[in-house]
Amino acid sequence: MKEKIIVKAKGLKKSYKMSKRNIVAALRGVDIEVKEGDFSAIIGPSGCGKSTLMHILGLLDRPDEGTLEIDGVDMSRLKEKKAYKIRSKKIGFIFQGFNLIPTLTALENVMLAGKYGGMRTKERKERAKKLLKLLGLQDRINHKPNELSGGQQQRVAIARALINDPALILADEPTGELDSKTSLEIMEILKKLNRKENKTFLIVTHNLDVAKVCKKIIRLKDGLNA
Amino acid sequence: MIEIFRNMWRRKFRTFLTIFGIVIGIFAFTVMGSMALKLNKMIDGGKKYITGQITISPKGSSYGMSSGTLPIDTINKIAQIDGVDKVGAMVSMLVEDQNPDNASMNMGQPATIYATDFNSEFKNRNWETMDMREGKMVGAGSTDNEIAIGINIATDKKLHAGDTYKIHGREFRVVGVVNKTMTGPDDYVFMSITPAREMLIESNPFMESLFVQNRLKAEDVNSMAGVSWKDGYDSEKVATEIKDQFGKDVSVMSPVKMGELIDKASATMNAIILGSAMLALIVGLFSIVNTMVMSISERTKEIGIKKAIGASPRSIAFEYTLEAGIIGLVGGAIGMGLGVLAADIINNKMAAKGAEIFLIEPNFLIAVIVFSFVVGILAGIIPAIRASKLNVVDAVREL
Numbered sequence: 001m002k003e004k005i006i007v008k009a010k011g012l013k014k015s016y017k018m019s020k021r022n023i024v025a026a027l028r029g030v031d032i033e034v035k036e037g038d039f040s041a042i043i044g045p046s047g048c049g050k051s052t053l054m055h056i057l058g059l060l061d062r063p064d065e066g067t068l069e070i071d072g073v074d075m076s077r078l079k080e081k082k083a084y085k086i087r088s089k090k091i092g093f094i095f096q097g098f099n100l101i102p103t104l105t106a107l108e109n110v111m112l113a114g115k116y117g118g119m120r121t122k123e124r125k126e127r128a129k130k131l132l133k134l135l136g137l138q139d140r141i142n143h144k145p146n147e148l149s150g151g152q153q154q155r156v157a158i159a160r161a162l163i164n165d166p167a168l169i170l171a172d173e174p175t176g177e178l179d180s181k182t183s184l185e186i187m188e189i190l191k192k193l194n195r196k197e198n199k200t201f202l203i204v205t206h207n208l209d210v211a212k213v214c215k216k217i218i219r220l221k222d223g224l225n226a
Numbered sequence: 227m228i229e230i231f232r233n234m235w236r237r238k239f240r241t242f243l244t245i246f247g248i249v250i251g252i253f254a255f256t257v258m259g260s261m262a263l264k265l266n267k268m269i270d271g272g273k274k275y276i277t278g279q280i281t282i283s284p285k286g287s288s289y290g291m292s293s294g295t296l297p298i299d300t301i302n303k304i305a306q307i308d309g310v311d312k313v314g315a316m317v318s319m320l321v322e323d324q325n326p327d328n329a330s331m332n333m334g335q336p337a338t339i340y341a342t343d344f345n346s347e348f349k350n351r352n353w354e355t356m357d358m359r360e361g362k363m364v365g366a367g368s369t370d371n372e373i374a375i376g377i378n379i380a381t382d383k384k385l386h387a388g389d390t391y392k393i394h395g396r397e398f399r400v401v402g403v404v405n406k407t408m409t410g411p412d413d414y415v416f417m418s419i420t421p422a423r424e425m426l427i428e429s430n431p432f433m434e435s436l437f438v439q440n441r442l443k444a445e446d447v448n449s450m451a452g453v454s455w456k457d458g459y460d461s462e463k464v465a466t467e468i469k470d471q472f473g474k475d476v477s478v479m480s481p482v483k484m485g486e487l488i489d490k491a492s493a494t495m496n497a498i499i500l501g502s503a504m505l506a507l508i509v510g511l512f513s514i515v516n517t518m519v520m521s522i523s524e525r526t527k528e529i530g531i532k533k534a535i536g537a538s539p540r541s542i543a544f545e546y547t548l549e550a551g552i553i554g555l556v557g558g559a560i561g562m563g564l565g566v567l568a569a570d571i572i573n574n575k576m577a578a579k580g581a582e583i584f585l586i587e588p589n590f591l592i593a594v595i596v597f598s599f600v601v602g603i604l605a606g607i608i609p610a611i612r613a614s615k616l617n618v619v620d621a622v623r624e625l
């Protein structure tokens with residue numbers, strides 16, 4: 001069976017113009033390929049462009065140069081206004097700071113992403129409940145984020161990233177704010193999802209213990225593949 | 227939807243302040259608007275009457291108030307003018323002598339005697355009949371001690387058809403109560419001109435002495451006269467003709483000119499009333515704009531998250547616009563409620579004196595509610611569009 005390519009990026013460049021003289025090159029030509037079922041870590045020193053790369057792959061930002069294909073679709077000609085559609089259906093985000101909406105309960109946070117993905121209320125409610133149960137949060141679904149521990153919040157965020165059954169899940173330091181024990185628990189959850197449901201993950205991390213859990217390691221340095 | 231209320235609740239103090247701003251704006255708008263409606267209604271009633279006839283009054287007298295009189299001879303001569311159909315003499319005077327001490331307390335129209343010549347065939351073109359609540363109107367065939375009264379007088383004096391009402395020492399029998407018109411007639415006592423002339427003479431020592439000396443005949447005591455024109459004649463031409471012939475003794479109010487004058491006055495008044503209400507509203511509008519701008523900049527991160535998980539710019543814009551609309555709606559509903567309450571309380575207090583100053587119209591209230599929602603939406607739309615264009619990366623990086 002030929003492996004399906006989810007992300008194919010070549011020569012991605014991105015720089016930030018601080019002033020006329022001071023231009024920060026965050027990415028200076030990065031190639032990256034992610035296949036279906038991959039469970040890869042991106043590691044590299046702080047400021048090497050990991051987050052910038054994640055934002056470009058997640059269509060939150062656009063590269064200055066380079067090509068990007070997601071799930072076989074060329075994104076370079078994608079209109080900015082259409083990006084949200086791809087984002088809502090094909091990409092799931094997990095952030096370092098959990099980033100749940102504080103006014104919504106765990107269930108509502110997960111359901112909201114389903115709504116943006118075009119699911120009907122009943123369908124997304126069922127699916128959100130199922131996912132939260134899968135992540136061991138069945139008795140926390142009506143809790144607000146501030147009533148949950150960091151690990152629990154991150155599990156809600158994982159459920160949220162999964163609800164639209166995305167082709168790619170991008171996680172930017174998902175364990176950055178968790179202690180080492182909880183970090184490994186979260187990594188186990190992600191790994192189980194990868195193994196059992198064949199979900200594709202791209203995970204940025206500083207933590208080498210976390211990176212060790214991953215099947216593949218991509219190294220960046222100064223905005224280049226290292 | 228639920229989230230919107232929760233967001234408002236989360237920032238209850240600020241939401242409260244904003245809503246309070248709208249409440250004040252809409253309150254002022256409701257109260258002023260109801261006042262304008264009432265005034266307009268009264269003016270319209272007056273205008274209808276005034277444009278339905280040519281009104282003649284003795285020179286040097288203010289409209290309706292009897293200091294001079296209109297001799298019967300003049301009235302008869304006017305009746306002969308080409309184009310004039312009928313002339314009806316009338317007497318108008320206050321039911322109760324004005325007490326200078328509490329005159330200032332009386333905001334509305336004082337109870338007024340509106341006495342017409344029952345034998346004259348004169349009719350105001352726009353006001354032929356009155357809608358009766360009880361009994362019948364006085365007119366041809368009524369006796370001199372029969373009166374019909376306006377609703378405000380009936381309420382104030384607790385009178386019904388069949389009761390007796392004492393005016394200037396004379397007893398009259400109420401034969402009818404006119405339905406509410408919201409205008410002048412609510413405070414009128416309709417009666418025959420004969421007793422009114424006598425009462426007017428008795429109330430004025432100078433006239434009384436002339437009368438006793440036989441130098442003044444009762445039929446010469448008329449405070450004004452209504453003139454109707456024949457079909458096919460132009461009211462303005464007839465009015466000009468009367469003015470040409472009798473202009474040095476009487477003032478002539480032509481329907482069209484008076485109508486224009488009234489329109490001009492009421493337009494100015496409406497502009498003042500609505501202008502001040504608008505001012506209050508603009509303040510409310512800016513308070514919503516301010517709240518929305520603040521709450522959106524506070525929620526930059528939240529908007530960033532929503533966009534990152536796939537919210538369309540449109541749904542973001544819609545959500546925040548709706549939130550502003552709801553703030554407008556809630557503030558509007560409360561402000562309107564308070565406005566209606568205030569107007570109602572004042573009206574009830576004034577009703578005893580026959581001087582309601584507010585007219586509360588359902589259509590106007592519906593318009594106010596819709597309007598406050600629209601104001602909220604307008605105030606929210608620009609901040610909301612700004613929110614929808616927010617750069618996700620910048621928002622997400624702030625984490």
Ligand SMILES: Nc1ncnc2c1ncn2[C@@H]1O[C@H](COP(=O)(O)OP(=O)(O)OP(=O)(O)O)[C@@H](O)[C@H]1O
Pocket residue numbers: 016017018024025026045046047048049050051052053
């Ligand atoms: N909005 C911006 N304006 C200017 N410079 C930026 C901006 N965003 C990122 N940079 C710069 O781009 C470079 C790469 O940043 P990025 O956040 O991708 O690094 P990172 O690898 O994720 O670092 P960390 O491990 O600390 O999260 C950095 O030098 C950063 O200062």
Ligand SMILES: [Mg+2]
Pocket residue numbers: 050051052172
């Ligand atoms: Mg980073």
